[in-house]
Amino acid sequence: xxxFSAEHTPDGKANGIAWRNSDLxxxxxxxxxxxxxxxxxxxxxxxxxxxxxxxxxxxxxxxxAVCLYTVLPDGRRHVIDFxxxxxxxxxxxxxxxxxxxxxxxxxxxxxxxQTALRRLAEREPEMAIRIYEAIAExxxxxxxxxxxxxxxxxxxxxxTFLLSMSRRNRIHDRDPQTIDLPMSRGDIADYLGLTIxxxxxxxxxxxxxxxxxxxxxxxxxxxDIAALKAIADGEALA
Amino acid sequence: xxxFSAEHTPDGKANGIAWRNSDLxxxxxxxxxxxxxxxxxxxxxxxxxxxxxxxxxxxxxxxxAVCLYTVLPDGRRHVIDFxxxxxxxxxxxxxxxxxxxxxxxxxxxxxxxQTALRRLAEREPEMAIRIYEAIAExxxxxxxxxxxxxxxxxxxxxxTFLLSMSRRNRIHDRDPQTIDLPMSRGDIADYLGLTIxxxxxxxxxxxxxxxxxxxxxxxxxxxDIAALKAIADGEALA
DNA sequence: CGGCCTTTTGATCCTCTTCAATGGTGGTGG
DNA sequence: CCACCACCATTGAAGAGGATCAAAAGGCCG
Numbered sequence: 001x002x003x004f005s006a007e008h009t010p011d012g013k014a015n016g017i018a019w020r021n022s023d024l025x026x027x028x029x030x031x032x033x034x035x036x037x038x039x040x041x042x043x044x045x046x047x048x049x050x051x052x053x054x055x056x057x058x059x060x061x062x063x064x065a066v067c068l069y070t071v072l073p074d075g076r077r078h079v080i081d082f083x084x085x086x087x088x089x090x091x092x093x094x095x096x097x098x099x100x101x102x103x104x105x106x107x108x109x110x111x112x113x114q115t116a117l118r119r120l121a122e123r124e125p126e127m128a129i130r131i132y133e134a135i136a137e138x139x140x141x142x143x144x145x146x147x148x149x150x151x152x153x154x155x156x157x158x159x160t161f162l163l164s165m166s167r168r169n170r171i172h173d174r175d176p177q178t179i180d181l182p183m184s185r186g187d188i189a190d191y192l193g194l195t196i197x198x199x200x201x202x203x204x205x206x207x208x209x210x211x212x213x214x215x216x217x218x219x220x221x222x223x224d225i226a227a228l229k230a231i232a233d234g235e236a237l238a
Numbered sequence: 239x240x241x242f243s244a245e246h247t248p249d250g251k252a253n254g255i256a257w258r259n260s261d262l263x264x265x266x267x268x269x270x271x272x273x274x275x276x277x278x279x280x281x282x283x284x285x286x287x288x289x290x291x292x293x294x295x296x297x298x299x300x301x302x303a304v305c306l307y308t309v310l311p312d313g314r315r316h317v318i319d320f321x322x323x324x325x326x327x328x329x330x331x332x333x334x335x336x337x338x339x340x341x342x343x344x345x346x347x348x349x350x351x352q353t354a355l356r357r358l359a360e361r362e363p364e365m366a367i368r369i370y371e372a373i374a375e376x377x378x379x380x381x382x383x384x385x386x387x388x389x390x391x392x393x394x395x396x397x398t399f400l401l402s403m404s405r406r407n408r409i410h411d412r413d414p415q416t417i418d419l420p421m422s423r424g425d426i427a428d429y430l431g432l433t434i435x436x437x438x439x440x441x442x443x444x445x446x447x448x449x450x451x452x453x454x455x456x457x458x459x460x461x462d463i464a465a466l467k468a469i470a471d472g473e474a475l476a
Numbered sequence: 477c478g479g480c481c482t483t484t485t486g487a488t489c490c491t492c493t494t495c496a497a498t499g500g501t502g503g504t505g506g
Numbered sequence: 507c508c509a510c511c512a513c514c515a516t517t518g519a520a521g522a523g524g525a526t527c528a529a530a531a532g533g534c535c536g
Contacts, residue, residue: 070385072389072472073471074471074472076389076472078384080381080384091374092377092378093370093371093375093378094374098378121363121366121367121370122363123363124363125359125360125361125362125363125366128359128366128367128370129359129360129366131370132331132359132366133331135370135373135374135377136330136331136332136373137331139373139376139377139380140330140331140332140336142377142380142381142384143318143380146316146318146380146384146387147308147310147316149384149387149388149431150316150387150430150431151314151316151431153523153524154523184482184483185482185483185484186482192388193387193388194524194525195524195526196482196483196484197483197484197524197525197526198523198524198525201484201485201524204484204485216533217484217532217533233311234310234312234314235312391491391492392491422514422515423514424514432493433492433493433494434514434515435492435493435494435516436492436493438515438517439492439516439517442516442517454501455500455501455514455515455516
């Protein structure tokens, strides 16, 4: 995925230890630099950038939610990732944007010019390594998602998605059982490689199985996380 | 994917230009450093490393072919990528191996100790940026593969795979029409998220459509690359 | 209250999987 | 040197899961 939490890995374990036997306490972070850069507000449905744009900034989502997607030659859409508060977007190499970034809800992002990031990386090797670690973490979660899409059933994919949202909550000290879904069913479908109907049906199935509760379609509760984890690992309800 | 060509992007275009306005001619390369490191021979079916190993080296395949894969909790296998001559393997962050690397045929790899790479990155910011670019390139091709698996039919996936092998040939100045397949049908299936039978059937279908020729199952010829490209883009034979 | 959009639900179809059998190839040992 | 065996690839038939087509229900805003 293109978004990740700079300070945490998805499972909360330390990452990139091979690089990190230097001073942990005074460790330079990407986030600490980005926090000082310019804040920008984006309306819901507006784009932060679109495919083909000259690449100018690296962004960190402050509040809100962003959907990263590409449109295939035949018109089908694929959602690469969702980015929420704390996630850094657009660390990829290359001179032009290769995907679109659209705010799902009113969103504020920090904008760090790429030239500034480049200077940082050249001056401080530590910083270059941070960037490397960040993108390595992205690669790792993209791979995990690929496995899920390539090998898991519709139910497993949806559950895996819900659990990843839950884990994100835990990392940010929010309730892991209450899941906020600022994206549409279509966005989720395009993220998981399914159709809207299948996503909706799967939610309904999980609901009638008593594993989740749905009040509005933009918010739900995970009732039995242990059971959901079992499903994600392919143990039932395949 | 975890493997990539350090000096070329998949489509042969320059990559990471945003970082690269410094001296192109005297540009340090990862490969130039790795070339000086120790050479190691691996028998067919032997592992270069396995999941859980303490991470020790970064490898560059000299000759041969390597299959990178993980085994899911339920026993299913997923092939992350294949690595061939020139490809660098194991640039990921983290202290332990998170996947397996198995030689498909007799293979020789260069082994650069991670500690050496770390020192390089700390001494030369240029080098850290090279590593960053390399892994960014990996992320990019993993994303492309994800799109293929999530949104493409079996035929489209197989054709996309064949075309990526063809492109690799072109980059290394070999015949783009003659495809060598050192991996088994099962490996291809686990790479594309399909079954052995579907991969085999798809090959047969492409063959009887006159688009490819198969002499042995380890080698085939792309007869009509233009038509195959059309299929990969979802224009026919879906 | 009415219209539009998103979500949900239903019925049918199709692709890929699964199960099963045959065919081919390479390696080994008689 | 050839026969046998094991493994891999191919082909066939049946079945399942998700897509597609179609329609109804729920929100949201005017």
